[in-house]
Amino acid sequence: MKAATAGYVRATSLSHAVTLLAASKGQARLLAGGQSLVAAMNLRLAGETALIDINGLSELGGITADGAVLRIGALTRHRELATSPLVASLAPAIAQAAPLIAHAAIRTRGTIGGSLAYADPAAELPACMLALGATIVVAGPQGLRRVAAEDFFVDLFTTALAEDEMITAVEVPFAEPGERQATLELARRSGDYALAGIVLARKADGPRIAFFGVGPTARLARSAMAVLASGGDGEAAAAVLDRDLDPPDDVHAPAAVRLHLARVLLRRALAATQTGDA
Amino acid sequence: MTDMPPDFARKVDIRLTVNGETVEARVDAGRHLVDFLRLDLGLTGAHAGCEHGVCGACTLKVDGDIVRGCLVLAAQLDGAEVWTVEGLTDSGALADLQDAFVARNALQCGFCTPGMLVAAADLLADGGVPSRAEIREHISGNYCRCTGYEAIVDAIETVARARAGTEAAA
Ligand SMILES: Cc1cc2nc3c(=O)[nH]c(=O)nc-3n(C[C@H](O)[C@H](O)[C@H](O)COP(=O)(O)OP(=O)(O)OC[C@H]3O[C@@H](n4cnc5c(N)ncnc54)[C@H](O)[C@@H]3O)c2cc1C
Ligand code: FES
Ligand code: FES
Numbered sequence: 001m002k003a004a005t006a007g008y009v010r011a012t013s014l015s016h017a018v019t020l021l022a023a024s025k026g027q028a029r030l031l032a033g034g035q036s037l038v039a040a041m042n043l044r045l046a047g048e049t050a051l052i053d054i055n056g057l058s059e060l061g062g063i064t065a066d067g068a069v070l071r072i073g074a075l076t077r078h079r080e081l082a083t084s085p086l087v088a089s090l091a092p093a094i095a096q097a098a099p100l101i102a103h104a105a106i107r108t109r110g111t112i113g114g115s116l117a118y119a120d121p122a123a124e125l126p127a128c129m130l131a132l133g134a135t136i137v138v139a140g141p142q143g144l145r146r147v148a149a150e151d152f153f154v155d156l157f158t159t160a161l162a163e164d165e166m167i168t169a170v171e172v173p174f175a176e177p178g179e180r181q182a183t184l185e186l187a188r189r190s191g192d193y194a195l196a197g198i199v200l201a202r203k204a205d206g207p208r209i210a211f212f213g214v215g216p217t218a219r220l221a222r223s224a225m226a227v228l229a230s231g232g233d234g235e236a237a238a239a240v241l242d243r244d245l246d247p248p249d250d251v252h253a254p255a256a257v258r259l260h261l262a263r264v265l266l267r268r269a270l271a272a273t274q275t276g277d278a
Numbered sequence: 279m280t281d282m283p284p285d286f287a288r289k290v291d292i293r294l295t296v297n298g299e300t301v302e303a304r305v306d307a308g309r310h311l312v313d314f315l316r317l318d319l320g321l322t323g324a325h326a327g328c329e330h331g332v333c334g335a336c337t338l339k340v341d342g343d344i345v346r347g348c349l350v351l352a353a354q355l356d357g358a359e360v361w362t363v364e365g366l367t368d369s370g371a372l373a374d375l376q377d378a379f380v381a382r383n384a385l386q387c388g389f390c391t392p393g394m395l396v397a398a399a400d401l402l403a404d405g406g407v408p409s410r411a412e413i414r415e416h417i418s419g420n421y422c423r424c425t426g427y428e429a430i431v432d433a434i435e436t437v438a439r440a441r442a443g444t445e446a447a448a
Contacts, residue, residue: 002329005308007286008353020285028286031354038349039330041308050286051307053354079343103419105397106331108343109350190418 004041006050014059014139014168020052022141022164028052030166032075032114035106060113060168065090069135069171074113078102081112090174091132093181093199097124100183103191113167116152119159119217122193124183126153127218130210131199132181134172140165156216179203180273185213186261188252195253196261200269205229207273209266214247214258221245224266234270238263290353296321297365305352312336312347315362323363323392327421334420337393338362344400363392372399374440378433386424393420398434405445407438 006027011017021028028050029037041049054060060075063084070090072081081087082098101107101115101124115125116136129136129149136147141164152160161167175181185197194213201208206229209221221244224237247258293302296319305314310329315321315338327335329348336347339361366372372395378384385391394417401408401416408416413434414427422430 002308002310002313005288005306005351007288008290008307008351009285009287010356024286031351034349034351034354035331035346038310038351042310042329042348051351055354102331103334104400104416105334105337105344105346105419106349109345190415 002042004044004048006048008051008053010053010056012056014057017052017054017057017166018139018141018164021166024050024052026163030054030117032117033077033110034114035102035110036114036118036120054166063087065174066171069173071169071171072112073169074111074167076112078107078110078112078115079104082107091128091172091181092175093132093183093201094125094128094172096181096183097128097199100124100185100187100194100197106191112170116170117159117161117167119153119157120193121156121216121218122197122213123218124185124194124197124199124212127197127199127210127212128183129153129170129172130218130220131201131208132172132175133208134170136167137169137171138165139168144168146171150220153217153219175201176203178275180275182269182272184265184269184272186265196247196258196265198262198265198269200266200273202273202275209269211245211262211265214245214262216248219244221266234267237270238266241266290356292352292356294355294358294360296360297362297368303352307351307353309352310336310348311338311340311345311350311352311355311360314352315347315360318352321362321364323367324396325389325392327389332419332421333390334393334397334417335390337396337420339366339396339400344397363395366396366399374437375399375402375433378436378440379430382429382433382436384426384429384433386426390420390422390424394422394430398430398437401434402438402441405442407435407442410435413438 031051031053061073064071078098078101088095134149136152181201183199185194187194197212199210212218223240223243227237247255249255312326325335327333331346331349338347
């Protein structure tokens with residue numbers, strides 16, 4: 001099937017993009033990598049869509065270490081996340097997540113901003129933002145605002161973005177010295193969306209654990225985090241995961257299977273991030 | 279749709295190079311790259327299979343990177359450099375891969391072959407000899423309905439070894 005398009009415009013600056021978005025009153029969509037949007041348009045899921053192409057906005061690119069945060073521009077492609085030395089050293093969970101996203105020819109186009117705005121529950125990057133305590137930087141007619149990842153992912157395919165707002169960048173706190181991070185997932189075939197996935201960051205004051213693919217949004221496993229922070233072991237943490245996660249029954253897997261996979265992943269991620277003295 | 283601001287155009291003028299030649303065109307805003315090539319330019323090498331990014335039959339090169347021709351719009355390609363399997367064939371870049379595909383029986387109906395070749399060439403462009411697991415990973419986004427995967431991996435591996443051997447010898 002062919003995409004139905006009501007029109008196309010190339011944004012020439014961030015303020016131009018925001019102005020176009022506001023003027024179109026919810027009828028236009030931003031076109032970043034297009035790897036979800038064009039696919040949805042081809043399936044005619046998106047209706048007749050007008051497109052604001054933001055690919056020319058150089059202010060949305062770049063990966064920089066800025067004070068205590070890694071700043072990743074919204075247009076950063078998945079392939080750049082996978083190959084950036086800054087990401088590998090300062091936010092290794094993101095470097096591990098990027099190669100798990102789709103296939104090589106999709107990672108050359110797909111962007112971090114598009115992935116976070118799309119908020120697929122099985123996507124890797126929203127869970128990275130939660131586990132790493134990232135902040136999403138958002139531009140709108142009133143200027144910039146910063147939203148904590150925990151407040152950003154609201155529901156299935158739903159974020160805290162208003163109709164006239166867009167993501168410009170994310171700010172990820174540097175990994176602490178000695179901090180170990182891991183992103184792991186279980187999928188039927190390499191490149192497919194995960195049946196279940198985990199992002200674990202072992203910080204000095206306790207681990208942060210986010211799951212994806214096991215509920216309507218990526219989410220923090222707060223009960224399991226509390227068990228581990230107070231000295232409980234992996235088995236004790238795995239035992240309380242049913243308080244944190246409420247996976248759906250669907251055509252891919254029953255809820256009980258997903259919960260089981262989440263427990264398997266928690267044990268594996270804890271083993272993968274084991275430090276000498278832990 | 280009604281009341282769209284006038285900035286939005288249904289037709290977009292683009293100027294790009296395809297297989298090394300300059301092309302100017304006025305395209306529908308929703309025209310996919312793969313349809314632009316096949317229907318407007320008559321370059322039917324890249325195939326349209328699933329049209330939602332899953333099968334890899336439409337794999338092409340844009341500005342040096344492999345992309346899905348069904349998930350990129352022609353309107354986005356003003357100033358871009360596009361290479362299709364036809365251009366890559368003419369340049370000789372795929373010759374050893376094509377020979378190996380024939381020798382190893384890595385194509386049957388051939389529907390997936392253009393996408394497989396472009397994806398394989400991308401992997402081998404990095405040099406070295408990838409493991410079979412790495413080859414499988416790189417072509418994991420390319421479906422072969424004739425299920426020639428074993429032979430395809432054989433062919434790619436053969437070329438990687440041959441290229442590494444020639445380089446070592448040179
Ligand atoms: C076969 C296939 C397999 C895939 N597998 C995975 C997978 O395993 N894991 C995964 O995470 N993803 C997967 N994806 C999706 C892919 O990673 C996309 O790249 C990503 O989800 C969307 O990013 P994009 O830049 O392509 O966004 P687009 O498709 O351009 O946009 C997606 C949505 O976000 C909005 N948007 C884009 N940029 C911004 C911005 N800066 N601010 C606000 N809104 C914005 C758009 O308007 C649109 O609504 C897969 C896709 C395909 C086709
Ligand atoms: S036609 Fe593009 S991936 Fe299938
Ligand atoms: S050879 Fe027929 S689809 Fe691959």
